[in-house]
Every structure is written in structure tokens, then in C-alpha cells.
Amino acid sequence: MTTPNFQTTLFEALVENTDGAGGLSDAQAKHEPANFLRHAGSLSMSKIADGLIDPKLVLSWLLAHLGASAFFVGLLVPIREAGALLPQLFTAPHVQAMERRKWAWVAGSIGQGAAAAGIVLAALTLTGHGAGAAICALLAVLAVSRSICSVSYSDVLGKTVGQSRRGAATGVATSLGAGAVVIFALALMSGLVDRATLVLLAITLAALLWLGAGILFSTLWEEAAPGAGEHRHWAN
DSSP states (O other): OOOOOHHHHHHHHHOSOOOSOTTOOHHHHHTHHHHHHHHHHHHHHHHHHHHHTOIIIIIHHHHHHTTOOHHHHHHHHHHHHHHHHTTHHHHHHHHHTOSOTHHHHHHHHHHHHHHHHHHHHHHHHOOHHHHHHHHHHHHHHHHHHHHHHHHHHHHHHHHHSOGGGHHHHHHHHHHHHHHHHHHHHHHHHHOSSOHHHHHHHHHHHHHHHHHHHHHHHTTOOOOOOTTOOTTGGGOO
């Protein structure tokens, strides 16, 4: 009998039922404990980052602080929502043709991190209309990157985590993300740190979290999808 390693022990502690392959192939099932933890870790970082750069609260306050007009503030939420949904109509066929769709999520996560870093740079160097236009454009890049993550995640989760355990992976991430947002909100209300400084630090942390999530997700063990590979330039 082999002794369970740390990853297997933690996996068994986080899920209620570890019996059965849950629809996974034999090869994929061997990697499920490590893959589960990578899913939980990557998605947790992504959800925390998402909360730290919320357009309705964080970015709208930042634009007002930088002297951008109400026109740009009003564009934030529509850009975020439309940018996260509409591109899926065009990206979905390309993602579905990939042999290993984890690379789409990796690209989307790194894209979000790069856009968040750009927002910090814009906030440090621009004011007024220039800041508003730059941050809205970078938010559009972030939203499109987010759409790529959205269209690829369910497929990757279904291929790498058993059916009865998928909810646990996303549940851990949702709980950690919600907790982090509450802590951030309390820090904003406390007044202990200058609000502008705290907001820029939060967006910087979001950028780092998305980059880290992409790196961690790239280590998932994912079998090549049968019949995929038509657009091989998307995948490794």
C-alpha cells in the first residue's frame, strides 16, 4: 500500500467523496488530486483579483480621483460586461479546437494581469481624459481576456476533475474570493491607509494574482482532446 502524499491528503480533506473516477480516464484520474488543488488555487487567485479591481467600486472611484469625466466612469460597467460576453461568440470555436484548452485559460489570466498592471501605470502617469480613455481601453483588454478564461474553464475542469468533485473546487475559490473582498472593503473603510494608495496597491496585487494564477494553471496535467488541434497555433 502506498502512503498518500500531501496533495492526496489535502484533496481528500477538501472533497466529500473521492470514490470513483467521476468520468475521467484512467490516466487523467491519476492526476486528479494535484489538478484539483491547482484548480482551487488558480481560481481563488483569479476571483480575489476580480474583486480587487471591481469596476463599480474600485475603478469608478479611481477615475473620479484622477479627474476623468463622468462619461468614462459610465463606460466602465458596459465595457466589462460586454467585453466578457460578446467575444465568446468568436473565441469559443478556436478554444474548442485546441488539443489542451488549459492554454486558453493561461493566456486569458496573463492577459488580465497585464491589463491590470497597465491600469496601475496609467493611474500613476495620467490624469483627466487621458486617464479615463487609457483605463477604459485597458479594461476592455481585461474583459476580453476574462471571456477567454470563461469559455475555456468548464471544459478544462470537466476533463481534469471528477464530476462529483468539481463543485468543491469552485466552492473553495468562491469562498476565498469573497473573504478577500470583505477584508479589502474593511481596509478601505478603516481610513488607516490613504485610499488612493490602497486602491493602487490592490490593483497591483490583482495583476500579480492573475499572473500567478496563469502560471499555476499551466502546470495542470491535461490529456489532449480527441479530434482537436485544427487551430494548433493556439496550443502547445
